[in-house]
Amino acid sequence: MDLDAVRAFVAAADAGQFQGAAADLAITQQAVSKRVAGLEKELAVRLFTRASRGVVLTIDGQAFLPHARDLLQAEERAAASVRPGSRALRVDVIGRRLAPADLLRDFHRAHPETPLDVVTLFDADAAVAALKAGTIDAAFRAVTRPVRQLPDGIEAERVHDEPIQLLTGPRHALAGARAVTPDQLAGHRIWMPGIVSGTEWAAYYEALADTFGLTIEATGPDFGTEPLLDTIAESPGLATLVGLQTRLVWPADDDLRRIVLHDPTPVYPHSLIWRADNPHPALTALRGHLGAARAADDGAGTWTPAWAR
Incomplete structure (x- = not known):
């Protein structure tokens, strides 16, 4: 299966439009459309229908999406297995328009020499699984359970309200x-x-x-x-x-x-989650940067769930 076509499909599903997927992948909108059309032909199903604001997944598209994500994660694990310690710092954010993406942009401005890969997984459980597998280095998520109840070797720290x-x-x-x-x-x-x-x-x-x-x-x-x-x-x-x-x-x-x-x-309690034995040097820099920013937060007069306190 053409993984570039699978990647274009996932990007279009996340963005809800081919234009947004093209921007995320740094290719043309025509290229996204062509790759998705090729994938639809290979699978013999329609994956999207056109809508007024972009594209909407068909039932077949919804069924294929989690498997497409699995394919891309398998590709990432395969590539990472032959380049240990050399890849960019890979960080999961809940959404590219949301606060964690802003925190990463601030970090990148302070450390422009640090290469970053930004990914978006479904939820905290998917992020923790990816951390355990070593396919990402860190994740910005709300943590709904005590840190001591996280899987062995996984650590978390609240970094932004x-x-x-x-x-x-x-x-x-x-x-x-x-x-x-x-x-x-x-x-x-x-x-x-x-x-x-x-x-x-x-x-x-x-x-x-x-x-x-x-x-x-x-x-x-x-x-x-x-x-x-x-x-x-x-x-x-x-x-x-x-x-x-x-x-x-x-x-x-x-x-x-x-x-x-x-x-x-x-306030929404964003935490950074990481694997304790991850040796990536940029992870230490990211944690230090976020710790300095957290020190400036004022929690007076705020509310957050009991599980975040």
Whole structure:
């Protein structure tokens, strides 16, 4: 099987569009389309259908995606087995638009000579499995259990608390507020279709909802960020929650509002996870950089789940 075609398929599935996949892979959009078409021909199925904002996985595409990821991970393990100690520092982030990617960009600016590979795995369990296998060097994830309960040889340290904000459209009842408390969100519908049961981010938002009596809905298909923003912009009753450092872009006429949450401020607890016996020299530099940044954090007036304290 053509692994370049498999890589193009996975990139398009993650980005939700061929253009975004082309940017991630540093190839042309035409090349992505050609590779995916070749893979579809080889498999004799359609993997994507066209949508107004990009592409959507078919049922066959959804079934093939986890196996495609396994193929690419097997390729990475095979390559790493013949170049120990020579590859770039490989770090998993929860999303390329989210706070951990910002933390890595800051590290790269401070250490431009350090080569980095940035990957996105599904959840914390997948990240820990990849750390144990040696296919990644570190991961930014929320850790929902005590560090002593992590697998032998796996260590974690909380490195960044990211404030959570409310995002509404212009007709929402809270759209004119400069700041609201979490308690004031009770009774308002918060829609987050990207939440997947059993993941660390689901555990965070479940704890947030339980603590403050919120209604957080994960119903309906997750078509990606842009359709979510379109729905929020048009709705007088739906809002969503986003991280302070989540990079979002929307049309000016959507007039979306990012509203500060305070008294207390919910923060998402990002931790760095790594394997204790990993000798990669850049891992030590990354941990030192994040430790210095963490020292400047002020945790006063914040809330995070009990499992993160």
